[in-house]
Amino acid sequence: QSALTQPASVSGSPGQSITISCSGTSSDVGGYNYVSWYQQHPGKAPKLMIYDVSNRPSGVSNRFSGSKSGNTASLTISGLQAEDEADYYCGSYTSSSTIWVFGGGTKLTVL
Amino acid sequence: EVQLVESGGGLVQPGGSLRLSCAASGFTFSSYWMYWVRQAPGRGLVWVSRINSDGSSTTYADSVKGRFTISRDNTKNTLYLQMNSLRAEDTAVYYCARYGTRCFDSWGQGTLVTVSS
Numbered sequence: 001q002s003a004l005t006q007p008a009s010v011s012g013s014p015g016q017s018i019t020i021s022c023s024g025t026s027s028d029v030g031g032y033n034y035v036s037w038y039q040q041h042p043g044k045a046p047k048l049m050i051y052d053v054s055n056r057p058s059g060v061s062n063r064f065s066g067s068k069s070g071n072t073a074s075l076t077i078s079g080l081q082a083e084d085e086a087d088y089y090c091g092s093y094t095s096s097s098t099i100w101v102f103g104g105g106t107k108l109t110v111l
Numbered sequence: 112e113v114q115l116v117e118s119g120g121g122l123v124q125p126g127g128s129l130r131l132s133c134a135a136s137g138f139t140f141s142s143y144w145m146y147w148v149r150q151a152p153g154r155g156l157v158w159v160s161r162i163n164s165d166g167s168s169t170t171y172a173d174s175v176k177g178r179f180t181i182s183r184d185n186t187k188n189t190l191y192l193q194m195n196s197l198r199a200e201d202t203a204v205y206y207c208a209r210y211g212t213r214c215f216d217s218w219g220q221g222t223l224v225t226v227s228s
Contacts, residue, residue, distance in 0.1 A: 036214035038156070045206060045221055046156065051214035089156055093213060099170060100146075102156040 003101035004029065004090055011109040017078040020106045022090030023071060028101055030071035034093035037066060037075045040105075041086045049088075050075060077108070085110040113137040113217045115207050120222030127197050127226070133190040133207030133219055141165070141185040144210040147192045149203035150221075160192065161210070175201075197226045 005023040012018040022029065022037075029035055033053045038046040048057055050066035053073060063078045073092070077084055090103040119131040131147070147159040160171045160181040169181050180193040190207050204223050208215040 034213040038215070045218040046208075046215070047218070048214055048216050051212055051216070057216065091156070091214070098172075099161070100158050102158070105155045 003094070003098065004092060004103035006088075006090060006103035006106045008104070009107045009109065011111055012077075012080045013111045014080050014082065016080050017076060018080060018108065020075045020077075020088055020090075020108070022073040022075070022092075022103050024073075024092055024094075024101070025071055027096050028092040028094035029068065029073050029090075031095060032093050033068070035066065035068060035073040036091050037064075038089045038091065039084075039086045040089065046089065080110050082110050084108060113209065115209065115217055115219035117205065117207055117219040117222040120205065120224045122225045122227065123197055124228050125198060125226055128193070128195045129197065129224060131192040131194065131205055131207075131222060131224075133192075135188045135190065135207075135209075138209070138217075140183075140188040145183065145190045146208045146210055146215065147181060147190075148206045148208050148215070148218075149201075149224075150206070151200075151203040154203075159205070162190070194224070197224075199226050202226045 035053045037050040040046045053068045054066040065076045087105045089105045094101050114136045116134045146161045162169050162181045166183045178196045182191045204221040206221045207219045209217040
């Protein structure tokens with residue numbers, strides 16, 4: 001069982017917006033602004049999409065945005081495109097001995 | 112361009128050993144903490160081990176403590192993972208990842224380790 005909780009799947013139509021949640025505790029998501037999000041296409045390596053809750057690395061589309069409220073972080077993808085279909089993982093620093101935790105992943109389907 | 116290229120995976124019997132390597136280029140390797148993260152078939156990401164920039168400090172997930180050893184050679188820009196006493200549950204794709212600004216900002220393509228008789 002993953003330390004951070006994500007929905008197993010979400011879906012949306014091209015052009016729509018979707019939001020993926022990532023629930024943790026005050027020891028990880030809620031306690032630090034160190035949440036990051038990763039996109040992973042089948043058979044490929046993960047790719048950083050968001051870091052420090054809401055910052056986008058250079059080269060990542062501004063259709064991707066992140067936010068946090070309490071112990072829950074969120075990734076929003078606006079203007080859905082077919083190429084966005086992938087698995088998405090959240091991750092966070094944790095003050096526990098685990099040091100770093102990932103969510104279980106969310107499969108995004110673009111209808 | 113940052114590049115991380117893993118190698119050394121393969122099929123190994125339970126109880127066996129493997130040594131993974133991760134060749135880094137395109138950045139100052141000696142300035143970054145590095146991690147090994149694994150992904151079992153159809154499962155999520157799990158960090159396995161980490162090492163600080165000069166190799167003086169290492170940390171392991173409980174599931175591999177005492178069996179795996181992480182190391183690095185900053186003169187060769189290479190990260191290693193020595194895996195001993197391998198179990199079926201260690202079967203996974205192993206990624207090396209650069210720890211940047213409080214996140215994993217670069218990943219290798221991964222190397223598959225299969226533990227089976």
